[in-house]
Amino acid sequence: MENILDQLNTAQRQAVEYCTGPSLVIAGAGSGKTRVLTYKIAYLLEQGLPPYYILALTFTNKAAREMKSRIAELVGEKKAKKLWMGTFHHIFSRILRGNAERIGYDSNFTIFDSSDSKNLIRIIIKEMKLDDKQYRPGSIQGQISRAKNSLITPGMYAQNKELIEYDQMAKHPLLFEIYRTYQNRLHAANCMDFDDLLMQTNILFRDNEDILENYRNQFQYILVDEYQDTNFSQHLIVKQLADKHHRICVVGDDAQSIYSFRGANIDNILKFKSNYPEAKIFKLEQNYRSTQNIVNAANSLIKKNSEQIFKDVYSNNEEGDKIDVISAFSDFEEGLIVSNKIARLRIEEHASFSDIAILYRTNTQSRIFEESLRKNNIPYQIYGGLSFYQRKEIKDVISYFRLIVNPGDEEAFRRIINYPTRGIGDTTVNKIGLAATENRVSLWEVTSNPEAFKLNINSGTAKKLNAFYTMMSNFMEQNKLVNAYELAQLVIKESGISKEAYDDMTPEGMSRAQNIQELLNALNEFVTTRIETGDQDISLIDFLSEVSLLTDQDTENEETKEKVTLMTVHSAKGLEFEHVFVVGMEEDLFPSAMAKNELRGLEEERRLFYVAITRAKKTCTVSYAKSRFKNGQLNSCRESQFLNDIDIAFLNIDEKTLSNISNTQNTDGFWKSMERQSKITPAQTRSKYSPPKQLTNISRIQTSNSSAQLPDEAKQLKEGNIIEHERFGRGKVISIEQDGNNKRAFVEFESAGRKQLLLKFAKFNIVE
DNA sequence: TAACACTTGTTTTTT
DNA sequence: ACAAGTGTTA
Secondary structure, three states: OHHHHHOOOHHHHHHHHOOOOOEEEEEOOOOOHHHHHHHHHHHHHHOOOOHHHEEEEEOOHHHHHHHHHHHHHHHOHHHHHOOEEEEHHHHHHHHHHHHHHHHOOOOOOEEEOHHHHHHHHHHHHHHOOOOOOOOOHHHHHHHHHHHHHOOOOHHHHHHOHHHHHHHHHOOOOOHHHHHHHHHHHHHHOOEEEHHHHHHHHHHHHHHOHHHHHHHHHHOOEEEEOOHHHOEHHHHHHHHHHHOOOOOEEEEEOHHHOOOHHHOEOOHHHHOHHHHOOOOEEEEEOEEOOOOHHHHHHHHHHHOOOOOOOOOOOEEOOOOOOOEEEEEEOOHHHHHHHHHHHHHHHHHHOOOOHHHEEEEEOOHHHHHHHHHHHHHOOOOEEEEOOOOHHHOHHHHHHHHHHHHHHOOOOHHHHHHHOOOOOOOOOHHHHHHHHHHHHHHOOOHHHHHHOOHHHOOOOOHHHHHHHHHHHHHHHHHHHHHOOOOHHHHHHHHHHHOOHHHHHHHOOOHHHHHHHHHHHHHHHHHHHHHHHHHHOOOOOOOHHHHHHHHOOOOHHHOOOOOOOOOEEEEEHHHHOOOOEEEEEEOOOEOEEOOEHHHHHOHHHHHHHHHHHHHHHOOEEEEEEEEEEOEEEEOOEEEEOOEOHHHHHOOHHHEEEOHHHHHHHHHOOOHHHHHHHHHHHHHHHHHHHOOOOOOOOOHHHOOOEEEHHHHHHOHHHHHOOOOOOEEEEOOOEEEEEEEEEEEOOEEEEEEEEOOOEEEEEEOOOOOEEEOO
């Protein structure tokens, strides 16, 4: 332990060693925040505090996982495993499941993701016969979410004059009614949305002093990462748990608070001291990540914000290059310039592609860089877009699981009642829905006994409905007997999903089939690893409660080697790269047009830019385009005001690029040829076929060489080929056999041993 | 009821 | 430019 503390600087060490009271660690970008957290936990363990007395809360599963493995390195796997460490949602869903009946839920409640919520809200708006132009499901959902995160229950909402007045002004006076109905429906269905996991925890603690007391006693020390991003609901949970012993350490950086749109309240960190007057404040100000120029540039930018905790972030690293500012004629040219510069970095600086990141404000901007990188044969990976569990086919299968576990789950029911199509259409579902509302029972209960609810359906429909009921009942019975993997196989087969999915020979269909296969693999892995570690929780509910809280942020980066990273600035928080490109620095894009109305919004955008710049270790390049396609239309743009916020002393404005472009009088021809090219290449890249994603990487990585995984590639496979498989790695093809309609390859893998691959589905590249 | 064409909105970020 | 939602037709 002595030598562990020796690895810290004075400020870090002080923050680690102070454990007797509340502390706030203000951690500047790149100042070793995670290091302090992990060492502090290791230190607590070394001091003799048992791991299950420690509660450590993070925002992403990834952060929790990484911290856990680092702690395991310091104190051993056994102790690390017993820590209560995870995301807010994860930890408190676990606590809720254990105490659900105390707040009127069943412990097998299922979790709505945001699209489930939105669907339900849409249905309610329709049922109330409201105009969905005035009551836009998306914005209603946002407001309900904000209310929940502020711990305003439907009852409180209806009583709150200010909110009601606001809603009247905003021309949706019945929002409180929608909120009430929504919450009733969720409850009746025994479902919780993301916000419920926090709000219901607060309700649980509020109404059950004994439970709160229990956890207060258990969690002897509480740590919270990214405290600047907590909302009121999270803040209150933490505060209540720490209220007695005050042994709490929160870590964060007010300058990196970028989630207010989700209810995060920067005041939580700014006012920590008033909650705990005796709190000690530690400031980590030495940046170990970036060059002096980058740190200084970022400092000069963030100084333009009004409210912040004073800190003096500095770097003792080399001075480094100034930040390059590049102006491009069009978004297309911006892509070209950036990928050319990346190619040069590789050749001249011997940079690895994996050391390079392109960061943008919105996900849509990724496309143009995909094209230009592809043209330059630069491998890349995109984080963003649809996550594995959001894919339609996966959500459909998961919905079966959800309904089996929790027959009340309305969304799950609606998704699968006619999937695969079994002749039960909207008309019938609406009738069921009506009967359910009238009789205050679930859709499932109506289905179980249509006559009892006087369902007006013909005998054919009744028969189909009964077949569905019988099938699902059988699954529910089996669920008591077999593990998650076995049940999933049964479900896929009996429901007709496998027939539907595997018979579809279109590329899209095959991609779907493979995704379903990946889900099965994941289930298999889930069950086997749990059995190996002696964990008996291997039924469907255990799997569900784990995957419902996974997000695309939780990607395990096994495949990061030699690929340029493309992601939004938001998802880049906490990461670092040698070379960073911040692109699309244009007014109304970054800062976003929506955020500009309020000062708070603009300042948050500025912090977002601050986060972007401070990801860079060695070089940072910012670029903007003078014109850009937006919603299919060409718009002209001007450079972001944020560029003027950075002290010019730290910038290197690329005169050559500027003059080149302004001197190009024949830009028309230049432009048109660009446009033509941009229309040819994407045709292939934008086909509806999306390559199946690998579940083990939790999915949302799209790789540039994915087109090589089309079946055509598989057809060329010969005996003796060396292939690179996404899961099994490198291996040699021993033989290829025709098996009915399918071709199989037997492959000897270097590390994974001998496997047979179904060529129709296998994901690999031929190496030689 | 299902498949298809048409219309509409969406675009800030995501646990 | 695209996807999702809606309406029309068979």
